[in-house]
């Protein structure tokens with residue numbers, strides 16, 4: 001049987017990383033990573049918004065995806081970053097994968113320098129080289145997808161990221177993956193409502209897994225959130241942190257859409273409104 005979409009993406013990623021390694025030796029990246037200002041504090045910014053407004057939003061900058069195709073034609077990462085910041089997001093997520101999401105490393109730099117929000121490099125990490133690359137690009141957090149990595153790879157990449165002072169979002173989709181995620185150090189546990197193996201979303205995933213997440217970890221409810229009603233449903237399931245892309249990226253006025261979603265979902269306004 002042919003592999004899943006996730007397998008295909010990761011195979012392609014391994015090819016790209018091999019290419020990048022020969023083009024840009026790790027020594028060069030290590031130096032660039034070292035020259036960066038310290039990370040902005042991704043998990044801390046989320047917690048701050050949760051404490052001040054009730055909801056911490058990671059707003060995603062995503063031009064296209066394998067499941068949706070082209071999401072937004074008018075795509076300017078710096079403008080979108082400012083809109084999300086003014087709309088009340090705690091953090092940004094920037095897709096840097098080119099082949100499947102039409103993103104780029106440059107998008108991350110543009111978004112991050114346009115505002116003061118912490119940024120997660122949203123990509124498929126299959127090699128420690130990419131963690132150093134993320135820091136060299138200025139990323140404040142990385143994503144590790146449990147379903148794509150073994151325990152040794154996860155622990156290794158997590159420790160490199162934590163060593164740089166970055167945060168790590170550990171993404172799971174089922175009970176077995178959650179159990180493996182809980183062996184790691186990072187408190188940020190992303191429950192992906194989208195099954196990356198078949199690209200279908202179901203909010204019941206968060207309802208099923210949230211009760212199994214210990215109180216010292218923070219649930220990030222990811223994917224498929226369409227409306228304030230969905231937010232309220234996920235809050236009732238125990239989520240206070242959200243990762244939302246498509247719904248916001250499809251709206252012409254992204255700032256307004258962000259605010260409407262947050263306030264409609266039950267967030268109170270903080271000082272910035």
Ligand SMILES: O=P(O)(O)OC[C@@H](O)[C@@H](O)c1c[nH]c2ccccc12
Pocket residue numbers: 060062122123171192222223224225243244245246247
């Ligand atoms: O656009 P949505 O349905 O709101 O989802 C955002 C985010 O959760 C999704 O883009 C995502 C979650 N995990 C990923 C891993 C790789 C690529 C993308 C993702």
